[in-house]
Amino acid sequence: MQFQIECNTEKTRKVCLICHQSFQMLAARLIVCNDEGDGYGDICPQCTARGSDWIHHQLQEFSNQLLTIK
Structure with a gap:
């Protein structure tokens, strides 16, 4: 997973x-x-403000949920 910032x-x-x-x-x-x-x-400004560690954790939890559904 990577974060990309664009204008x-x-x-x-x-x-x-x-x-x-x-x-x-x-x-x-x-x-x-x-x-x-x-x-x-895309990530909204409110979630972005929580920082990359928090975002990474949220996305990891989402990924884990997808794996348990399969």
Whole structure:
């Protein structure tokens, strides 16, 4: 898993990959990607403010839940 930060010029709304809330994109965009650079989704500013360790933990829990469903 990687984090990619991009400048954003679009005024679109996205849904946060972690909290599933709709949010307005700001000047910068945080995207969660796999090791090949394929994007999984965007992270909202509120979740971003909690830091990369917290985000990583939330995504790890989500991944573990997916594995138990299979």
